[in-house]
Structures are given as structure tokens and as C-alpha cells.
Amino acid sequence: xQKKKNIAIVGSGLVGSLLAIYLRKQGHGVTVFDRRxxxxxxxxxxxxxxxxxSNRGWKALAEAGIEKEIRQxxxxxxxRAMHVVDKPVYFQKYGNDGEAIYSISRGVLNRKxxxxxxxxxxxxRFEEKVWDVDMRSAQLFTGESEKxxxxxxxxDLVFGADGAFSRIRHKMQRxxxxxxxxxxxxxxxxxxxxxxxxxxxxxxDNASFHIWPRGEFMLIAMPNLDGxxxxxxxxxxxxxxxxxxxxxxxxxxxxxxxxxxxxxxxxSNLKRDFFKNPTSAMVTIKCFPxxxxxxxxxxxxxxxxxxxxxxxxxxxxxxxxxxxxxxIEKYGDDWESIFExxxxxxxxxxxxxxxxxxRNFIEMSSKTADPSFLLRKKIEKKFTNKYxxxxxxxxxxxxxxxxxxxxxxxxxxxxxxxxxxxxxxPNISEDWDQPEVExxxxxxxxxxxxxxxx
Amino acid sequence: xQKKKNIAIVGSGLVGSLLAIYLRKQGHGVTVFDRRxxxxxxxxxxxxxxxxxSNRGWKALAEAGIEKEIRQxxxxxxxRAMHVVDKPVYFQKYGNDGEAIYSISRGVLNRKxxxxxxxxxxxxRFEEKVWDVDMRSAQLFTGESEKxxxxxxxxDLVFGADGAFSRIRHKMQRxxxxxxxxxxxxxxxxxxxxxxxxxxxxxxDNASFHIWPRGEFMLIAMPNLDGxxxxxxxxxxxxxxxxxxxxxxxxxxxxxxxxxxxxxxxxSNLKRDFFKNPTSAMVTIKCFPxxxxxxxxxxxxxxxxxxxxxxxxxxxxxxxxxxxxxxIEKYGDDWESIFExxxxxxxxxxxxxxxxxxRNFIEMSSKTADPSFLLRKKIEKKFTNKYxxxxxxxxxxxxxxxxxxxxxxxxxxxxxxxxxxxxxxPNISEDWDQPEVExxxxxxxxxxxxxxxx
Numbered sequence: 027x028q029k030k031k032n033i034a035i036v037g038s039g040l041v042g043s044l045l046a047i048y049l050r051k052q053g054h055g056v057t058v059f060d061r062r063x064x065x066x067x068x069x070x071x072x073x074x075x076x077x078x079x080s081n082r083g084w085k086a087l088a089e090a091g092i093e094k095e096i097r098q099x100x101x102x103x104x105x106r107a108m109h110v111v112d113k114p115v116y117f118q119k120y121g122n123d124g125e126a127i128y129s130i131s132r133g134v135l136n137r138k139x140x141x142x143x144x145x146x147x148x149x150x151r152f153e154e155k156v157w158d159v160d161m162r163s164a165q166l167f168t169g170e171s172e173k174x175x176x177x178x179x180x181x182d183l184v185f186g187a188d189g190a191f192s193r194i195r196h197k198m199q200r201x202x203x204x205x206x207x208x209x210x211x212x213x214x215x216x217x218x219x220x221x222x223x224x225x226x227x228x229x230x231d232n233a234s235f236h237i238w239p240r241g242e243f244m245l246i247a248m249p250n251l252d253g254x255x256x257x258x259x260x261x262x263x264x265x266x267x268x269x270x271x272x273x274x275x276x277x278x279x280x281x282x283x284x285x286x287x288x289x290x291x292x293x294s295n296l297k298r299d300f301f302k303n304p305t306s307a308m309v310t311i312k313c314f315p316x317x318x319x320x321x322x323x324x325x326x327x328x329x330x331x332x333x334x335x336x337x338x339x340x341x342x343x344x345x346x347x348x349x350x351x352x353x354i355e356k357y358g359d360d361w362e363s364i365f366e367x368x369x370x371x372x373x374x375x376x377x378x379x380x381x382x383x384x385r386n387f388i389e390m391s392s393k394t395a396d397p398s399f400l401l402r403k404k405i406e407k408k409f410t411n412k413y414x415x416x417x418x419x420x421x422x423x424x425x426x427x428x429x430x431x432x433x434x435x436x437x438x439x440x441x442x443x444x445x446x447x448x449x450x451x452p453n454i455s456e457d458w459d460q461p462e463v464e465x466x467x468x469x470x471x472x473x474x475x476x477x478x479x480x
Numbered sequence: 481x482q483k484k485k486n487i488a489i490v491g492s493g494l495v496g497s498l499l500a501i502y503l504r505k506q507g508h509g510v511t512v513f514d515r516r517x518x519x520x521x522x523x524x525x526x527x528x529x530x531x532x533x534s535n536r537g538w539k540a541l542a543e544a545g546i547e548k549e550i551r552q553x554x555x556x557x558x559x560r561a562m563h564v565v566d567k568p569v570y571f572q573k574y575g576n577d578g579e580a581i582y583s584i585s586r587g588v589l590n591r592k593x594x595x596x597x598x599x600x601x602x603x604x605r606f607e608e609k610v611w612d613v614d615m616r617s618a619q620l621f622t623g624e625s626e627k628x629x630x631x632x633x634x635x636d637l638v639f640g641a642d643g644a645f646s647r648i649r650h651k652m653q654r655x656x657x658x659x660x661x662x663x664x665x666x667x668x669x670x671x672x673x674x675x676x677x678x679x680x681x682x683x684x685d686n687a688s689f690h691i692w693p694r695g696e697f698m699l700i701a702m703p704n705l706d707g708x709x710x711x712x713x714x715x716x717x718x719x720x721x722x723x724x725x726x727x728x729x730x731x732x733x734x735x736x737x738x739x740x741x742x743x744x745x746x747x748s749n750l751k752r753d754f755f756k757n758p759t760s761a762m763v764t765i766k767c768f769p770x771x772x773x774x775x776x777x778x779x780x781x782x783x784x785x786x787x788x789x790x791x792x793x794x795x796x797x798x799x800x801x802x803x804x805x806x807x808i809e810k811y812g813d814d815w816e817s818i819f820e821x822x823x824x825x826x827x828x829x830x831x832x833x834x835x836x837x838x839r840n841f842i843e844m845s846s847k848t849a850d851p852s853f854l855l856r857k858k859i860e861k862k863f864t865n866k867y868x869x870x871x872x873x874x875x876x877x878x879x880x881x882x883x884x885x886x887x888x889x890x891x892x893x894x895x896x897x898x899x900x901x902x903x904x905x906p907n908i909s910e911d912w913d914q915p916e917v918e919x920x921x922x923x924x925x926x927x928x929x930x931x932x933x934x
Contacts (some may be wrong), residue, residue, distance in 0.1 A: 173626075173627060191654075199662075200645075204662070206661065207662070208653075210658070296687070305658050
């Protein structure tokens with residue numbers, strides 16, 4: 027058992043709340059600051075993408091002893107439902123039988139986790155804005171505004187769980203030799219809603235992640251417990267078909283009529299919500315170091331914000347807490363070693379999932395409708411079904427395992443090289459089902475594996 | 481002639497001062513803010529690397545009508561003097577006859593440029609700290625500290641010339657969709673001095689840029705007008721031979737004795753200065769956009785800080801001002817178009833010189849002593865001497881021309897590919913001087929040129 031510490035967590039989002047539960051179970055004093063109001067008391071913002079909890083997330087929740095409560099809030103999705111223009115909907119299974127991702131509303135989950143953290147004894151200070159941190163002494167300064175009177179708090183440790191635009195990281199960034207990057211993609215997103223049927227049932231299959239891929243843009247929909255779907259439209263900010271080009275209700279209506287005729291009429295208050303809901307940007311943030319001696323460390327988006335196209339943002343943040351927890355078990359009261367090993371182990375994995383998420387942005391919007399890409403997937407699928415121990419698809423490694431993201435990236439790159447060779451085979455589009463394709467793969471994976479893979 | 485504007489420049493460094501002169505000559509009201517004291521009234525900081533003015537710098541100074549004054553402060557260096565262990569010093573000419581880079585002390589140059597800007601009518605407000613800028617209204621806020629009472633200034637335009645850790649950019653960075661990165665290299669530097677001989681003459685050849693390459697680290701020396709040399713030691717922060725490993729005067733003394741025996745005794749107060757002078761970090765900073773409508777724009781290091789290994793930091797900053805000037809001539813009072821075209825034209829060039837400078841960091845420290853690298857240079861040199869119109873070396877494109885940095889990078893990459901092929905020729909180290917090598921190069925450059933190169 028560790029010596030009791032007086033610990034501050036800045037940020038009451040998903041990762042901050044989970045960390046609060048962990049640390050309370052270790053017996054520490056925990057105060058959670060958030061500049062925003064308590065999400066349990068306000069309507070959720072209308073700028074969220076539904077979450078997809080997968081293996082890493084569940085593992086961290088189980089370690090905190092709260093998996094069961096959270097399972098009740100989640101709907102399993104075992105496949106993609108592809109809505110391609112002028113074709114019937116078709117389905118792509120995510121993994122093996124019993125493997126699924128779990129759709130959860132961010133608002134619902136966050137409220138529940140704050141409840142659980144409070145039950146565990148964490149103190150929440152909402153609408154209290156942290157403006158500065160003294161990194162050497164772990165003092166926090168809060169107040170109405172940057173220029174108002176500040177209140178001073180003394181802690182033993184401070185965790186920055188305050189998201190992509192973290193104030194704690196912002197302070198660390200002014201140190202010399204702090205590496206940092208923020209890179210926005212040129213695509214924004216907007217939340218829309220498909221309400222439940224009158225009887226509370228879902229209007230679309232509720233065990234599917236629905237995608238309407240349209241090349242440069244796409245619509246997705248994920249089910250909620252109440253029968254509704256949270257939809258997200260991903261669309262370039264500027265250009266021929268873009269948020270900028272949709273300025274009037276008529277233009278928005280025409281856009282949906284043209285590109286999403288099968289679902290347009292199911293979206294509630296389409297024209298109103300399109301202009302009422304904000305258009306949000308997406309950013310990849312990388313930085314290093316994440317820690318300052320035994321005083322400060324960053325967790326979740328504040329350390330590694332990623333674009334949402336692999337559904338791993340929350341999962342990666344929760345896995346940070348799993349890793350911290352394992353280092354606490356290893357090092358006990360030596361917080362400097364805990365933080366040091368945590369950041370060194372997590373950093374390459376955070377970079378890997380950032381890269382994978384960015385690549386999936388390209389893949390989901392453009393390639394999911396590309397015949398050659400679909401053929402690849404079909405060949406891979408057949409092979410992995412026959413030789414599950416020889417070929418775990420990249421998506422499964424990321425989503426249904428807790429092996430490191432960096433290993434997944436490395437093996438994924440190697441698998442892509444193998445498939446590049448396979449796709450060069452003559453008449454592959456006709457003969458993809460023939461035994462020589464399978465033999466070719468077996469031969470190729472025999473020949474060369476990336477380093478450090480057994 | 482433009483309509484008179486009331487313009488603020490934040491930062492009285494080299495680029496800020498040059499901009500002040502330009503804008504005063506256009507008739508604008510110019511106020512320059514600097515949080516530090518007037519450099520003319522204080523000793524310079526002991527953390528500078530001497531500057532190497534080259535073609536782009538001179539061009540911008542000429543356009544501002546101050547080239548002649550600055551020439552008097554500069555010493556031409558037409559070659560590198562290589563001090564390799566256990567070999568006599570040897571020389572590498574930089575370019576053709578008459579081509580040279582010019583060594584100038586940063587302090588001497590900055591003082592002179594502030595004098596010239598004041599003579600031109602710019603108002604300098606030293607020790608006045610800018611804490612905030614309202615980007616829409618071009619208001620500046622200054623004060624003793626971030627939390628003190630602030631003074632408010634209303635301007636028409638604000639230029640951020642406040643260096644790598646720019647406060648103005650810092651404010652822009654909080655905008656959504658602002659891309660930003662800062663990346664520190666693991667090598668630091670420290671300034672040292674070789675004083676003049678008793679008669680005021682230089683202790684080393686004063687028309688050379690002196691380099692002591694030692695693989696992972698190196699020492700350089702550049703002459704000053706007063707007979708002294710400003711030396712810079714580049715050394716990893718951590719590792720076997722590093723700043724971290726040199727903790728005592730004895731260790732520092734042993735280090736110089738072992739690696740720089742030929743020059744050690746000429747460095748004044750070596751042991752004292754080594755510990756008195758700060759160890760400085762080097763960073764590459766990239767961001768975009770640089771401008772905010774017709775209100776704000778960034779120039780110099782605040783927009784594109786680079787590592788110093790191509791000697792182009794100041795030159796690139798001065799070239800920003802040249803480009804701004806050309807856009808002012810083109811667009812007159814349309815400041816939004818001036819800023820827009822300025823940033824779009826400069827950004828790829830800033831990225832290119834960042835890349836070239838980073839590569840030279842590798843090249844200068846490790847490759848300048850590598851026989852195969854030197855052989856390449858020798859072959860290139862011979863070829864370019866015979867066919868000067870067919871092969872302008874990369875260094876000359878960057879240093880002795882004002883063609884764009886991005887073109888230089890592209891052609892440089894293509895030349896490297898050509899030389900890679902040449903170096904694969906059998907017995908190249910013996911036969912490098914033979915006609916077939918020349919024929920091979922002619923054949924290769926005939927075959928393929930990068931796009932957009934005539």
C-alpha cells in the first residue's frame with residue numbers, strides 16, 4: 027500500500043474520473059477540478075461523437091472494479107453496416123464471434139463515472155478554473171479569470187487530465203526542451219440525431235456501426251440505449267462540398283437529399299440542428315515529456331489527443347490509467363519512477379495510435395467504398411479465418427487485444443507489405459479464392475517478419 | 481504610396497528592427513515593443529552564435545537602403561577551415577571567387593540596426609512587456625507582469641517579431657485549426673571566446689569559418705572585427721560525452737585537452753566561461769497560419785525558428801521582410817492580400833530551410849570528417865567547376881542565390897540521387913578523377929530532372 031498523498035486531478039472527463047476512482051481505492055486524497063459545470067446538471071453539448079469502448083477500455087474499467095456498472099450503459103456492435111450509394115446495405119463483421127465494440131454516449135458515461143468517483147470519495151470542484159501550476163511545488167492556482175484574484179492549493183501530486191487544450195500541459199510547454207505539436211485536419215464534424223421509433227425501438231439495426239462513405243466525406247451513426255442514434259457528419263471545412271459551401275437551409279437540405287437520401291428523412295430537425303450545432307475541429311497532439319519529476323504527469327488527451335477514426339481516444343486514455351496502475355504496483359512510493367516509466371512506455375504507443383487513427387481517417391472516408399480495398403479485406407478475412415494464429419488483422423489487434431499499439435502498427439505495416447505482393451498476383455480479382463493465393467500468403471509470412479515479433 | 485498606418489512591431493531583434501526601417505520608409509507610424517532592455521545599454525548575453533550574413537540577408541538590407549552601413553560590420557569568410565584530429569588544417573571554398581558569407585556579431589548588428597531604425601523615426605519601447613493581443617482589433621496589452629495592471633494600445637496592424645517563443649504566436653496558437661510544432665534537438669551549445677592577439681590581430685585565419693568536427697559534437701569559431709573569435713561548442717545534453725557528463729572544471733579541462741588540443745589554450749578563461757555561460761537549447765518551430773486577416777502577421781523566428789546549422793536563420797527572417805515588401809508594392813493598401821500572399825509564399829520555403837538546416841546538423845557534426853562524404857564533395861566540385869550552369873551545389877543555391885529554399889531542397893534531393901548513383905561506380909575512390917565519372921553525371925542529369933525545374 028502506498029503512503030497517502032494529497033492528489034489533484036485537473037479535468038473531470040472520462041480519464042480524470044477513472045483516475046480518481048483508482049487513486050481513491052489506493053486510499054489517496056483526491057480533488058478533481060473542472061472549469062466547466064458538473065455535466066450531471068447540464069444538457070450535454072451537442073458536439074460529441076459516440077464512444078466505442080473496446081478491449082483496452084474494458085480492461086481498465088475492470089481493474090477499477092466498475093466494469094459491470096458501465097456494461098449496462100453500452101450497446102454491443104459486432105459489425106459495420108455500409109450504406110453505399112445505389113446498393114443495398116451490406117455488413118462487415120469486426121472480428122470473431124463474441125467480439126464487438128460498445129457504443130456509449132459520452133454524456134451518459136461521464137455522468138456515471140463522476141457518480142462512481144464521488145461514491146469512492148473523490149471531491150469534485152466544478153466551475154473552478156485552474157490558471158497556473160507551480161511545477162516544482164505542485165501548487166495549483168484557480169480563479170474567475172486569468173487576471174482575477176487566485177486561490178492557492180498545495181498538493182503532493184498533480185495529474186493533468188484536462189484534455190487536448192490542457193492548461194497543465196500549456197504550462198509544461200513553456201519549459202525548454204519540451205517537444206510539442208498540434209496538427210488539425212481539414213475536415214470538421216457535426217452532431218445530428220436519429221430519434222427512436224414511437225415504441226422506443228431503433229430505426230436502424232442497433233448492433234451495427236453505420237457508415238455512409240462518400241469519398242471526401244461521410245456520415246456515421248451509433249445507437250444509444252434510448253432507441254436513438256447519434257450521427258456524425260464528417261465534411262471538409264472548405265472546398266466544393268464543405269461546411270463552408272453549405273450556408274443556407276436549402277443548401278443543407280439539397281446536400282442531404284443528394285448524398286444521403288436513404289437516411290435524410292430520419293434525421294430529426296435536420297435543417298435546424300445543422301446550423302444550431304457547432305462544427306468542431308479535430309486535432310492530433312503530441313508532446314514529450316509528459317511528466318515533471320514526482321510532481322506532475324499528463325494522462326489522456328492532454329498527453330496525446332488523436333483524431334477519432336479508430337475509436338481509440340478514450341480507450342488509449344483509459345489504458346494510460348492501466349499502465350499507471352501497474353507502475354504504482356511496481357514502484358510503490360517512488361512516484362518519480364512511476365511517472366518516468368509510465369511516460370516512456372506510453373509515448374511510443376500514443377504515437378502509434380495517433381498514426382493509425384490518422385490513417386483510418388483516410389481509409390474510412392475514401393477506401394471503404396473502393397473495390398480493390400474491399401478485395402484485400404476479403405482475402406485477409408478468408409486467410410485469418412483459416413489461420414487465426416498466423417494472421418490477426420490490424421483492426422483486431424488494436425480493438426480486441428491489449429498488446430501494444432506500437433506492435434500493432436509494426437505488424438500492420440508488415441501485413442500491408444504482404445498484401446501488396448498478393449494484390450500484384452495476376453487475375454487476383456477473379457482468383458482471390460484460389461488455393462495459390464493462400465499459398466502465396468503462407469510463403470510470404472514465412473519469409474520475413476518484422477523485428478521483435480515472435 | 482500606402483495610406484499611413486499606425487503599426488506595432490513586437491520584438492526589437494534583427495528582423496523587427498529591419499521591418500521598422502522598411503515601414504518607416506513607407507511613411508507609417510512605427511512603435512517597437514521589447515520586453516528586454518535596450519541591447520545598446522547592456523552587455524550582450526554570452527549565448528549567441530555569430531551570424532553569417534549571406535545573399536538573402538544582403539538583398540533585404542539593400543532594399544531597406546542600409547546595406548552599406550552593415551557591410552562595415554562584417555568580415556567575409558570564403559571558406560571552411562577544417563581542423564581534423566591529427567591532420568593539418570585544410571580548407572574548403574564555399575563557392576566561386578568573390579562568393580563569401582559574412583561573419584557579424586549579433587550584438588553589434590542588433591545595436592546598429594536599432595540605431596538606424598530610430599534614425600528612420602521608429603519609436604522603441606524597451607522593457608515594456610506585451611502580454612496579450614486582441615487579434616480582431618489589433619490592440620496590445622502591456623504591463624509589469626501577466627497579473628499586473630495592463631496598459632492598452634490601439635494599432636492598425638501588429639507584427640509579431642518576438643522570436644521563437646513569441647507571445648503573439650502564443651495567442652494565435654489558442655485559435656482552433658492553428659497548426660504548431662516545436663521540436664528540440666538533443667544537442668545544446670555554449671559560447672566561448674578566443675581573444676585577439678596583443679596587436680589586435682586574429683589568432684586564426686580571419687577569412688575562414690573554423691570547424692573542429694568530432695562526430696557527435698563539434699566546435700566552431702567565427703571572427704569578429706576586434707580580432708577575437710566567437711566560438712560555439714555544440715555537444716549533446718546527455719550521454720557519454722555531454723554537457724551533463726562535464727560537471728567539474730577538471731572534467732571540462734580534460735575534455736578540451738583530449739578533443740581540441742590545438743585550440744584549447746587559445747580559448748580565454750575556458751574553465752570559467754564553460755560554467756559561467758549558459759548552455760542553450762536549439763529548436764525547430766513550425767506553425768500555420770502566420771496571419772490573422774489584415775491585423776496580425778508573424779515574421780522571422782516567431783513564424784519559423786530553425787536550428788543554426790545552415791547559417792540561414794537571420795537570412796530567412798530578413799527574406800520574410802523582402803517578400804512582405806514585394807507584396808506591399810503589389811497590393812498597396814490591401815493588407816489582407818499582402819499578409820495572405822506573404823504567408824502562402826513563405827511557408828513552404830520556411831519548411832524547406834528548416835529541413836535543410838536540420839540535415840546540416842547531421843552533416844556538419846558527423847560527415848565533414850567522413851572520407852566518402854568528402855569524396856562526393858570533391859567530385860561535385862570538379863563537375864560544377866567545369867559545368868557551372870549544369871550543377872549549382874545546394875550550398876550555393878541556399879547561400880549565394882535568392883532562388884526559393886523549396887526549390888533548393890528539391891534540386892538538392894535530386895542531386896543527391898545523382899551522386900548516389902555515381903558513388904556506386906566501381907573503384908570510384910581511385911577513379912573519381914576519370915572522364916567516365918563526368919560522363920556518368922552528364923548522362924544522369926540528362927535523364928531526369930525534378931518537376932518544375934527548367
